Amino acid sequence: MTVSLQAFHHSLTRARKVIQVSANEEEHEKTDSWSNRDLIPLPPQRRTWGAFEYYGYWSLSSLNVAAWQAPSSFLTEGLSVGQTMAVILIGRTIIGLFSTLVAWCGLRWHIGFTIQNRFSWGMRGSYIPLLQRVLLNFIWNAIQCWTGGKLVAVCVTAVFPSFQNINNTHKLPRNTPATATEMIGFFLFWFFSIPFLWIPPERFRRPFLVTCVYCGVAMICMLIWSLAVAKGVGPVFYTPATVKPSPSSWTWNTAWIMLKCINSTIGGNAAGMTNGSDFSRYAKSPRQALRYIIGTVTCLIGVGTLVSLVGLVVTAAAQKIYGEIYWNPPDLLLRMMQNDDGSITSSKARAGVFFLALGFSLTxxxxxxxxxxxxxxxxxAGIWPRYINIRRGAIITFFAAWICQPWQLVNRATTFVTVLSSFSVFLAPLMGIMTCDYFLIHKQKVKLSWLYELRGGYFYHHGINWRALPVWIAGWAPTVGGLSVTVQKKLLSPKPLFHMYYISFFLGFLISFILFYVVNLIFPLKNLNETDGTDVFGAFTVDEARLLRLSPLPSTEKAGSCLDIEQVPTVSK
Structure with a gap:
């Protein structure tokens, strides 16, 4: 029995070593409970992003179905076309500003959101924001796969017209809220996306180039085609404002409706805003900060607003062509292939629709x-560094799409999806804490070695910075009531609840920002001005180390000793 237990223990140890994330000590990497090669500050050889990469990254958040459909929600609220475009422009400008604030730490210290929260929340407290984002990434990945699957279904229909007539009777259970064509499209989109998971972020340049150019050209082609065929636009393009100010009733005035829509625009991108430092850390040098800002602002404001405008014009022109409003690109593309009786048109129309749908699908x-x-x-990777790196975590996130069952979420759990779209109620206070802590409390000074050791100064009390948790709760507590009554459509609830919810992003950010600063004045932290005297991870160029007042790491030192904070000199500035 003892021999069997020893053999089992030996086999288990060998299995753990096999699945453990590898590390190259010569590159100052280390794999343990807090670190692996994808979590340490990125070394110069892995930082490949310049203006083009950031332009491509933010273009992806603009050249999509969500941006195309954005005007429909605001027109439904009663805004005019001019007011709708103003809301989109203002909202995207604010997104660009706050995305840059969150990303600044990554530009300077080459660490991402996962590690950045350790000096704000504590080593163990950082799991609170991490788990929120893991949940969001799981669900949004599943929903995005479902949306992409509809585009793939259009592509398949363009090649095989009989695909749209597949009988659902013997294909799916009766209680499944989806058609066979939708499920096949979902599977194909999910399956063909998997190989791209093997591309590391430092090699995203070519995929950015192909997808952005292809989808941009596809959208322009749809614009030209629709205007040429319709010879003008339909009534939806001239929609007047229908919001009538009436302070004495429950009718909202235009200002509050616009604030609601601006807040909605920001909320739909809140999760992406927190991603800022995850990708800004790939900047080649601190001088890339200006290029990051240019790429962010140009795409979020310029490209994003133009995509919404193009979507509005194409929808209005299609209204004139078909007599109906098609805000959803897959529905419009499918209609472009059909005759009035529902049959499929000529091969030329199918070929055109195929390439248009493929452009949307790639993006x-x-x-x-x-x-x-x-x-x-x-x-x-931040939760289980020993066994999960970026690639493995991405694969897990992708396979979780089947567990999340997006066909249930999109077609049945609409309330749940609405709550997810309003998750900025919880993310805004998180960003308020991050921004205040980095710029005002720590004054852009970080001791990197402490971010990877429990014995460091960022361990706080039992691994949690208890200043952060109550401040974060205080940030969303005033607005969560408005979220609740809005989702439940309790229109007779007190108006202040709606007021606070309609400005929930700004209110949550400011409350947490101010309170975190005040709490740190009352209960000040020690060693705020300390940084490592040495570039302990080999993460900086000579010029970067000079700017940060770090001495280069001696070539004879090994990564294990570099990560021992007792041997790392401290510099107080």
Whole structure:
């Protein structure tokens, strides 16, 4: 029995070594409970992003179905076309500003959201924001796969017209809220996306180039085609404002509706805003900060607003052509292939629709990989560094799409999806804490070695910075009531609840920002001005180390000793 137990223990030890994430000590990497090669500050040879990469990254969040459909929600709220475009422009400008604030730590210290939260929340407390993001990445990845699957279904229908007539009777259970064509499209989109998970973020340049150019050209082609065929636009393009100010009744005035829509625009991108430092850490040098800002602002404001405008024009022109409003690109593309009796048109129309749908599909696929799968991989790596790196975490996130069952979420659990879209209620206070802590409390000074050791100064009390948790709760507590009554459509609830919810992002951010600063004044931290005297991870160029007042790491030192904080000199500035 003893021999058997020893053999079992030996086999288990060998299995753990096999599945453990590898590390190259010569590159100052170490794998333990808090670190692996994807979590340490990125060394210069892995930092490959310049202006083009950031332009491509933010383009992916603009050249998509969500941005195309954005005007429909705001027109439904009663805004005019001009007011709708103003809301989109203002919302995207704010997104660009706050994304840059969150990303600044990554530009300077080359660490991502996963590690950045350790000096704000504590080594163990950082699991609180991490688990939130893991949940969001799982669910949004699943929903994005479902949306992309509809585009793939259009592509398949363009090649095989009989595909749209597949009988559901013997294909799916009766209680499944989806058609056979939708499920096949979902599987194909999910399956063909998997190989892209093997591309590391430092090699995203080519996929960015292909997807952005292809989808951009596809959208322009749809614009030209629709205007040429319709010879103008339909009534939806001239929709007037229908919001009538009436302070004495429950009718909202235009200002509050616009604030609600701006808040909604920001909320739909809140998870992506927290991703900022995950990708800004790939910047080649601190001088890339300006290029990051240019790429962010140009895409979020310029490209994002233009995509919404193009979507509005194409939808209005299609209204004139078909007599109906098609805000959803897959529905419009499918209609473009059909005759009035529902039969499929000529092969030329099918070929055109195929290439248009393929453009949307490529962008949806790589946006999902970059913004959900890779981001989820980074967060999962932060929870189990010994066994999960970015690639493994991305694969786990992708397979979780089947567990999340997006066909149930999109077609039945609409309330749940609405709550997810409003998750900025919880993320805004998180960003308020991150921004205040980095810029005002720590004054952009971070001791990197403490971020990977329990014995360091970021361990706080039992691994948790108890200043952060109550401040975060205080940030969302005033607005969560408005979220609840809005989701439940309790229109007779007190108006202040709606007021606070309609400005929940700004209110949550400011409350947590101010309170965190005040709490740290009352209960000040020790050693706030300390940084490592040495570049302990070999993460900086000579110029970067000089700017940060770090001495280069001696070539004879090994990674194990570098990560021993007792041997790392401290510099107080």
């Amino acid at each position: 949806a696929g790589f946006e999902n990989i970059c913004g959900n799968a890779v981001a989820g991989g980074i967060d999962l």
